[in-house]
Amino acid sequence: MLPQPSRRRISPRRLAALASVSALTLALCTSAGNGRLSPGAFAPGAGPSALSRTSAHGPCMIGGNRSVQMSEGIPTAPGYTRSTGTVRALTLMVDFSDAPGEGDALDRYREFFPQTREWFATSSYGRLDYRPEIPVPDWLRMPKSFRAYGIERGAPFDPGYRELVRDIVAEADPEVDFQDYDLLNVLVTPNAGPAALDTVLSVTFAGNKEAPTADGVPVANASFVYSRQDDGSGSYDRTGYRVLPHENGHVFGLPDLYTAEGGGAVGHWDIMSEDWGANNDFLAxxxxxxxxxxxxxxxxxxxxxxxxxxxxxxxxxxxxxxxxxxxxxxxxxxxxxxxxxxxxxxxxxxxxxxxxxxxxxxxxxxxxxxxxxxxxxxxxxxxxxxxxxxxxxxxxxxxxxxxxxxxxxxxxxxxxxxxxxxxxxxxxxxx
Known part of the structure; x- marks a missing residue:
């Protein structure tokens, strides 16, 4: 860890949570040609779109050791979702008996869209056509209470989290063909779990070999969003959506840039560092x-x-x-x-x-x-x-x-x- 001095006014509990979820994202599987999740066993997929380069760029093609879980190396390793062209994002709104969704589920959806789609269109210069789709426009009620799943810090490899994914698949599968989508967004009712200023539960995981399957494909490419981020000034309506572009950045193979000290290494210059407060793009x-x-x-x-x-x-x-x-x-x-x-x-x-x-x-x-x-x-x-x-x-x-x-x-x-x-x-x- 390379901590930097931090002046962020952010709770110690939240900093601990940030550190705990920073290394939870793995490569996911897509199949070449159609952008869908790979059927059957876990295997490397198409990965992001081909990197534009010439022979002169050879010395700049830095790479990481195999032990690095999510490397900044160029090009991105195989197995992540395509980041150009049309990408279909299955978006589900989920609630629980002890945390029922407040209001219309589509209101939850509107907290993130169309802003997230527009953010990606702007950042990519129109090269990413990000399409959120809601085949289930209502709250998808889970069969167990949120407390029963035992989710505390968004660790997707915990038994409770795997059980939650299986239950989401079971509840959604009658109305959803999972083969039709490139990634999954789960918008959890924000009253499940603590506020984001206390503990960050939002997390992305992908490429999990133990992920449950649906319609013959592993559900190994998912971002879970709980309470939205805030800059402390009550700016949810303006800035809260940016937690989703951050989480989806992992789906495209980008690592977390914050450390246990917060955003002291990069500040707000990239949304993979700080996704609240001052607006921020991706680094070049x-x-x-x-x-x-x-x-x-x-x-x-x-x-x-x-x-x-x-x-x-x-x-x-x-x-x-x-x-x-x-x-x-x-x-x-x-x-x-x-x-x-x-x-x-x-x-x-x-x-x-x-x-x-x-x-x-x-x-x-x-x-x-x-x-x-x-x-x-x-x-x-x-x-x-x-x-x-x-x-x-x-x-x-x-x-x-x-x-x-x-x-x-x-x-x-x-x-x-x-x-x-x-x-x-x-x-x-x-x-």
Whole structure:
């Protein structure tokens, strides 16, 4: 674990819960060609859409050891849901005798849609057509009370959780053909379990070899959402839905970027770190992993010497988005331009974001670290319950990032409305 100092106003119980669920997501199975869950035994599937790359990107194709459960390596390992094209999300609203759904089940559905679909459309530049479907528009009542399942921290491999999945399948199967869907969203009535500010129960699990089957396919690709996240200001209606894009990020193969210390390593620069408070997109590295960037939009700065690159705002379609500087076969630095637009509506200091990606660090253990250009400034966002320190981490015109040991220097040369120009200097080529 690589903890970072955290100033988040968040309860100790919740931090413990975050750490406990950080390594619960495994690869799921899809079959090539149709995007459906693989029938029969557990086996690697099609995985995300093919990564756009050229031979020049070879040195930047970092990878993790096999022991890493969910690696930041490129390309994403086989077995995850496709992240481009049409993806059908089976969405079920579930309640219990001791936690009956309050109001219409469709009201629960509307807490997350159409916002989640729009969030993915914006982040992917239209390359992901995310379609939530509700074949059962009412509350799906479970045969046992919530308390009887013994779910405390969302651990999907606990016996109680496996029993819950089996019961969901049994109750939904008469009206649902599970072969028709790419992933499962279970929207649990929010009065089941504690509030999210106390303990996080929301969790995603996939690729579980012991997952029950339905219609001949394993239900091994599921996100469970309980109480929504809040930034402490009562902003549920505006920000609460983002817990679902975070959980679905795991379905596409992305790891948790927070640690037991909270969002101190990445802050709100990626929804896989903090999905409440200030709005946040995916990092450019993640967009490349997900197939949302073309090879022409990714620069691989692996050679010795000095070279200049142009970066355009990550939130806007088109133009170069990412420069990667490999350090070794497992890690490197990433550069991208973040401005206030799209899913980055709350960026308070536009500029070049510099972060290190380590494919050998597991989910929830700090696989990405953002470098702060303004250390101990307190940040520029004032949203409550958010790790504010890194909100002004970006590098502005005339500022530089340097790793003397690696012989790397990055300088922001010029900042224009639609592009920034950076100079990358390497004392030696990547090994």
């Amino acid at each position: 590295w993640h967009k490349w992993k997900l197939g949302w960037l073309d090879a022409s939009q990714v620069g691989c700065a692996a050679g010795r010497g000095t070279r200049e690159y142009v970066l355009t705002p990550l939130a806007l379609a088109g133009g170069p988005k990412l420069v990667f500087l490999p350090l070794d076969a497992h890690s490197g630095y990433a550069l991208e331009l973040r401005t206030r637009a799209g899913n980055d509506e709350a960026v308070c200091r536009p500029g070049v974001l510099v972060y290190r990606v380590d494919a050998n660090v597991d989910t929830g253990m700090g696989p990405v670290t953002v470098f702060d250009s303004r250390r101990d400034s307190g940040g520029c966002t004032r949203a409550p319950n958010v790790h504010a320190e890194l909100s002004d981490a970006t590098f502005a015109s005339g500022e530089s990032f340097e790793d003397r040991e690696a012989g790397i220097r990055v300088t922001v040369l010029a900042a224009e409305e639609r592009s920034y120009r950076v100079r990358v200097t390497r004392a030696s080529a990547a090994p």
